Amino acid sequence: MAVNPKQTAGERAADYVSDGMIVGLGTGSTAYFAIVRLAERIRDEGLGIRCIPTSERSATLARELGIPLTSFAEVLHVDVTIDGADEVDPAFNLVKGGGGALLREKFVASASETELIIVDETKLKKRLGAFPLPVEVVPFGWQLTRQRLQQLGGEARFRSSDNGAFVTDNGNYILDCSFGAIDDPPELERRIVGTCGVVECGLFTGLATRIIIGKSDGGLEERTEPGTLS
Ligand code: 5RP
Numbered sequence: 758m759a760v761n762p763k764q765t766a767g768e769r770a771a772d773y774v775s776d777g778m779i780v781g782l783g784t785g786s787t788a789y790f791a792i793v794r795l796a797e798r799i800r801d802e803g804l805g806i807r808c809i810p811t812s813e814r815s816a817t818l819a820r821e822l823g824i825p826l827t828s829f830a831e832v833l834h835v836d837v838t839i840d841g842a843d844e845v846d847p848a849f850n851l852v853k854g855g856g857g858a859l860l861r862e863k864f865v866a867s868a869s870e871t872e873l874i875i876v877d878e879t880k881l882k883k884r885l886g887a888f889p890l891p892v893e894v895v896p897f898g899w900q901l902t903r904q905r906l907q908q909l910g911g912e913a914r915f916r917s918s919d920n921g922a923f924v925t926d927n928g929n930y931i932l933d934c935s936f937g938a939i940d941d942p943p944e945l946e947r948r949i950v951g952t953c954g955v956v957e958c959g960l961f962t963g964l965a966t967r968i969i970i971g972k973s974d975g976g977l978e979e980r981t982e983p984g985t986l987s
Contacts, residue, residue: 764971765977776804781837789818814856835865838873845881893956913934
C-alpha cells in the first residue's frame with residue numbers, strides 16, 4: 758500500500774498528546790491526519806482533552822469527529838499544538854498560511870508550550886522563500902498595503918477564490934508575497950507586521966519546538982534542535 762508521509766507525521770504527532778491537555782488543532786491536509794488520530798484516541802482510549810482549532814475548517818472537522826472544543830474565553834494556555842507548514846528551514850523558521858489560517862495558527866502557536874510541526878520531506882528548505890509568503894491584510898485600503906509590501910521587496914499577489922476574493926476566517930484578505938530567498942526571517946517578519954494594514958504574516962520564527970517529518974519510504978524523522986535539519 759502507498760505510504761502517505763503526511764499521514765505518518767500527523768499520526769505520530771498525536772502520540773504527544775496526553776490526558777487532560779489543552780490541544781491546538783492546526784489546519785491543512787497534514788493536520789487533518791493528526792485530528793483524525795486524536796478522535797480515534799478519544800474514542801478508543803478515553804483520552805480526555807479539550808481542543809482549540811486554528812480555523813473554521815478544523816473546527817468543523819473536530820465537531821464532526823466528536824472532539825471536545827474550547828476557546829480562549831475558557832483557557833489562556835495551550836499545552837501542545839499540532840500544525841503543518843509550507844516551508845521549514847534549518848533554524849525552525851516556517852512559512853505558513855497556504856490554507857489562509859495563518860493568523861489563528863500564529864495566535865494559538867504563541868500560546869502553546871509545545872508547537873509540533875508536521876511535514877513531509879518536500880517542505881524542508883535550506884532557505885525560506887520559494888513558497889510565496891501569505892500576508893493577511895485588512896480589506897480597507899488593501900491596495901495601499903500591497904504597495905507598502907512591494908516597497909519592502911515583495912511581489913504581492915491578491916489571493917482569489919472561486920467566488921472572488923479569498924476571505925479569511927477573520928474577514929480579511931491575503932496577499933501572497935514573493936520576496937525571493939529570505940536571508941533574515943525574523944527581521945522580515947518584524948518589518949512586515951510593522952506595516953500599517955497588515956494583520957499578520959505567515960513567517961513563524963521562534964515558535965516551532967519539534968519538527969516531525971514523514972518520509973516517502975514510510976520512515977519518520979524528528980528534530981528538536983534547530984540547526985539539525987538537512
Ligand atoms: C494553513 C497552513 C498549513 O499548515 C500549510 O499550508 C500546510 O498545509 P498542508 O499540510 O495541507 O500541506 O499553514 O494555513
